[in-house]
Amino acid sequence: RREVVTRRTVFNLRKARERGHVLEGLAVALANIDEFIRIIRESPTPPVARSELMARPWDSQLVREMLTRTRADGGIINADDYRPEGLERAFGMGGDGLYRLSETQAQEILQMRLQRLTGLEQDKIVAEYKEVMGEIDDLLDILSNPERVSTIIGDELTVVKQEFGQTKLGARRSEIEHNAQDLATEDLITPTDMVVTLSHSGYIKSQPLSEYRAQKRGGRGKQATATKEDDWIDQLFIANTHDYILCFSNRGRLYWLKVWEVPAGSRGSRGRPIVNMFPLQEGEKINVVLPLTGEMRSFPSDRYVFMATSMGTVKKTTLDEFSNPRKAGIIAVDLDEGDFLIGAALTDGQH
Structure with a gap:
């Protein structure tokens, strides 16, 4: 903690010295304002004016008094304590009591607004300069006095204790619930x-329904997806991002997919191969997808999945038997050798 206070004090001291250096230049300019205005008016360009201001020494009683004043303990201050780091010795207060401007000070003088020449603004510059000089004195005292560092640490810890400690002011305002539920990605x-499209060759994608709108008479319509010459849209349906899609493979296996997991695509994209979204075996492909929308979302027991194979085998399974999703999928229908699933549909069991 002592190192934190020391490093912070050194940082504030560097900033205060830089600000004090600028204010010294402004104070010098105010003490010689008529001559400064004459030089600036007679100079053809700002760089020439800056060079002219830096080329000659200037007298400022205020700056000289501030840099040669006597301390409260009777000692004489050291003008180097107020110099910014890296400032060349040629700039600042010289041994003859005259002041030489640095490039930074000259540039600040050239950028000074005319309104700062009013009596009130001049008083503000002088007051700020004296305030910064006092701040530098205080920061130097902190760095030279370990007891002051200890006092600052104690004061800061007291504030922390009052704000965050077990007091009336620092009492906990939030309530911790130990049975809070973990958030999943779906939450x-x-x-x-969303509009979900599946092409004949197995490319799937989703698009927000808001991208589609009603066409007026004579409208040309919008392209839903891009396909190759030998491919076409096999299925297109609207579903909510939290709805399930039952995906059946030709091997009779069932896989689950949430609509929000379907890759999003633009109207001009083909989408992503659906076979890359499941751990399919060699030769296995997805040939039927059933979206569970509306009343089907809750896997009701009075709804069924009707499946048929290429050899004429059919099977009807209640929808609630598929309500426990597994990443590896499950066997929805057993197939004989050489047989494969060709279709599946949702039904109420009445047909």
């Missing part, structure tokens, strides 16, 4: 209606 997904 951060905004419910949104």
Whole structure:
């Protein structure tokens, strides 16, 4: 903690010296304002004016008094204590009591607004200069006095204790719930209606429904997706981002997919191969997808999935038997050798 206070004090001291250096230049300019204005008016360009201001020494009683004053303890201050780091010895107060401006000071004088020449603004510059000089004295005293560092540490820890300690002021304002639920990725997904498209060759993507709008008479329509010459849109449906999609493979396996997991794409993109989204075996592909929207979202037991194979085998399974998603998928229908699933549909069991 002592190192933190020391490093902070050194930083504040550097900033105060830099500000004090600028104010010294302004104080010198105010003490010789008529001559400064004459030089600036007669100079053809700002760089020439800056060089002229830096080329000659200037007299300022205020600056000379501040840099040669006597301390409260009777000692004489050291003018070097107020110099910014890296400032060349040629600039600042010389042994003859005259002041030589640095490039930084000359530039600040050239950029000074005319309104700062009013009596009130001049008083503000002088007051700020004296305030910064006092701040530098205080920071130097902190660095030279370890007891002051200890006092500052004690005061800061007292403030921390009052603000965050077990007091009336620092009492805990929040309530900790030990049974709070963990947030999953899905909890951060905004419910949104999406248009999901699946091409014949197995490219799937989703787009916000808001990208589509009703066309007026004579409208040309909008392209839903880009496809190759030998490919076409096999399925297109609207579902919410939190809805499930049941994906059946030709091997009779079932995989689950949330709509928000479907890759988003623009109207001009093909999407992503759906086979890359599941741990499929060699030769296995997704050939049926069933979106669970509306009343189907809760996997009701009075709804069914009807499946059919290429050899004529059919099977009806209640929807609630598919309500426990598994990443590796499950066997939805057993197939004989050489048989494969060709279709699946949702039904109420009445047909």
